[in-house]
Structures are given as structure tokens and as C-alpha cells.
Amino acid sequence: MSSEGLWQSAVVYQVYWRSFKDGNGDGIGDLKGLRSKVGYLSSLGVDAIWLNPTYPSPQGDHGYDVSNYFDVDPLFGTLEELKHAIEEFHHHGMAVLLDIVPNHVSSQHPWFISAKEGGDGNEAESRFIIRQGKGKSGGTPPNDWKSVFGGPAWSKFPTEEGRPQRWYLHMFDECQPDLNWENPEVHERFDRILEHWYELGVDGFRIDVAHGLYKAPGLPQIETFAGNWSACWDQPEVHEVYRRWRKISNNYVPRRFLIGEIHTSSRERLLEYVGEDQLDAAFDFSFLHQPWSAEGFAERITENIQFADKSNSSPVWTLSNHDETRHWSRYGTDPDGKPINIVEISTRYRSLISLMSALPGRIFLYNGEELALPQAEVPDESRQDPAFFRQPPESDYKGRDGCRVPIPWEKEGENAGFSTLEPWLPMPRDWHQYSVDSQDEDPGSMLNYYREQIRMRKSNEWMGLGEVSQLRSNDGLLSFVKSRGQDRVMVALNFNSKPMRMPEGKILFRSGSCFNEDRELQPGELVFLILHEGV
């Protein structure tokens, strides 16, 4: 398949490497561990992997605080090893995406160290956003923007004795100073970074905070505390950066893929980022955040397909990642937040991967979702996420550790086969039950269900490609027709907690546990119905 073809309907697997597999027994996932699981990923049938940031980093925000963009963190392995891993993935027909972090660097990045150590007004300072504080002594931050992780977005910057205090901007943790994209040197540096990795065979990038980079001129006072981020994100100048990155990415064969993590105030604004001259794709967070509802899903699917048509791209579907509560737990409760029964959760969960598999475009899976991992309980004293530590006292937000707990590989192994040492985040005691080896043996396991769905999607073009029509929600039943060439299949999903009559058509596949001819769609169940015998 050409790279264009691959990316049009790829199944991409996100590897949060710290939690994937530890190969050297220090409790943290690494390249050795990842390389030992290439076969596993190949047996899952994914087309590509996305690796969370692998660069040297003090790990203040688990890799999203980069201190050197040209190398590999020793925690993870070496540059040579990463090169070999990329070759291995390619050999098995899988592409490799890295994560690039252009909005901010680590406070240990040499640029920030020289800015801090170079004396007031030194040249290196112009790579960051540094301003004098308010008031005579500069003791109040330049504006009251808050950090996405909570608390102020400004921290004190070294200032000469007797002069008003200066501050640097960090939209995330204080270990992540924002770069000043008004400085051409920053552009040049990122051009080099892209080229460096492309030359090593990397197939593209997931761009972190792609809507960031520029801030509104004058850094106006706005109510970020009340949810207004208009001056901090999504400034018009950012598109010039992606036009430039597009050109660089097109210089390689196959042409490299760019997908943005982009949060904007509307889909119209999101459209500005995707298209032939900028990014190939953007994640659709409104699909990910959609609660369990036929109507809601129908709207999100319609919007996302329209979005892709307008931007001349293909949609992206994803339900979990390293920042969000695992979707097993999100969809496992009723509207009042009470847990629903396990059979129904499991049916819903199977239906969701089948639904995504039958939609046109790319699917991004998050490691462990194929094992039906729930959000883990992490005791407060074991938490690691900087976002947890920056919460105001009244907040009940616990941060993102619960979706980052390591993967259980073995039923009997120490730490469920993840590591010989205590993992960096504690694994719940009962996680052995989800282990890969036990699910491997069980034909009815979630792992085998995912494998089967991915295999089915690959061997049936009507699933990953093709047109969606007659999309509707009716009394809690979501349905649409998917067509490609001679094939016409109706996809129907029962969002109700009671059985529903199935629409007409010959049953091709159903997500429920009873594989029979019964025409009742169980709560949460999905069915593919043949409307035309091309299938």
C-alpha cells in the first residue's frame, strides 16, 4: 500500500512507552521492552505506532519537557537502538510516528539555561517569553493567565538586584517554559529537528499543543480562569509554521505524516489547520468526549466526516489517550454516574471499536485499551502527574496517572510481567486478570475481539474506506449505511439499556456475546447487516 493509502485508513497504536514494557528492570518502560513486543503489535494488526516523547528530558511532565530534541532519553534507550527499532517496525509493515513538542521546552534545555545565566537582557532570552512584572517592584506577574495544569502561567525569572522582578511564561508546568515563536531562530531549529528524524526514517509526527506557539500581541489580560484562552492559543501566525513543516515533510519519500493535537473554540477554526498545505489530520476531541448517546454520536460522526470532506482529508477516530480517563470507565456508568452491569459495559466497549472500525478514516488506539483496561485507582501518595500537584485545594481533579498505569503482560509474572522492579506507577492488585497472556488464550477475550476487528477492517474495504449515508439516531438506535463499490452494509448500535428490534438485513457480524440469528439487539450491541451481497 502507498503511504497515502496507509494513512487514509490506518490503525495507529499509541505507545505510552513508560508504561508499555520495561526491558532493563528499573520499573519504567523502554526501547528494549518495546522491541520485545514488536511481534505483539504485529499480531494485533496495527499499521503504525505513535510513541510519546522519546527525547532526553528531566521527565517533569513525562517527556513533554524536552531538553534535547536530537537524541533519545537514556531512560528509554539510545539513538542507535531507536534507529534499529524503527527498522524493525518497518520490516513488519508498521510506520512510526514520534511526538514533537514545539510550544515549550524543558527548563533544563540549554537555551533556557543560557537565558537564565546570561544576565539581564542577554540574547538567549529572546527565545522565551519574559516580561517585567506589574507594580513598582514587578512583584505581580505580567498578566493573570493561568497554566493549563492549574496555578499561574508565570514564574520568576532571574533579575538583577534592585530592578523590577521579571517573569517567564509557561502555559503548562513551570519546568516547561514557552518558546517565543516570533524569533526566527526557533523556526530554524524546528526545521532541523524535523529533518533530523525524517532522515532516520521516522514517518511523521504527532504535534503537541499544535494550537499553541504564538500568543496574542501584547499578552492581553483575559479571563483564562473563566475559560477564555483566546489570547493564549490559536493565533493566525501559527499556520505559517505548519505550511513550512508541510513543505519539509513533502520533501521525503514517502511523504511524512503530520497530525495535530489541536484545541480550538470551534470546528471552523480547526479546519484552518488541516489540508494539503498544512497538517494531514487533527484529533477529534469532541468525539472522544461524547457521552453515551445515540444522538450525540450521530452528531459527532456527522461533524467529523463533514470536517474531513471540507479539509480534503480523512477523519480521525479515537476514544482514549494518555491524558483522558480510559473509555472503559467513561462508558461504564449510567447518566447518574452509577456503574452499569459488566455484560453491558463489555458489549458497549466491543461495539465502540467495531463502530470505529466501520467508519472511514484513521483510528488511534491507546495502549491497553485492547485489554479493556479500566481507569486505575492511584493512591495520592503515588501520583506523579504535575497537573495533580498544581490543582487548587478545592479541586477534585486527580490528574492523569490513572490512565497511565503500566500494561499487564503476564498472569503469573512479577508486577504482571511489566517489570521485575516495582513499576513507576503502582499497578492495582487485580490487574493480572487483564494480562495479555491470559487474554491470548481466551478466544472470547477483548484482545482477540480487537484483533478480529482490525483483521476484518483490513480485509473489507467497505469498513475503513467508503461512504457513510443515511446516518440517523432513532429512539436510541444509531444507524448508517456504509457503502463501497458493490458493498452496502448497515451499521446499527443500540444505545438503550433495553433490547431493540434489529433493522432488516442479513446479519454479517454482531458485537454481543450471543452469535445467533436472534433479531433482538441487546443493550449496547452493534450489528453489521448486509444490504447488498457484494460483501
Ligand code: NOJ
Ligand atoms: C498535551 C500532552 O498530550 C500532555 O500529556 C502534555 O502534558 C501537554 N500537552 C503539555 O505538553
Ligand code: CA
Ligand atoms: Ca526500563
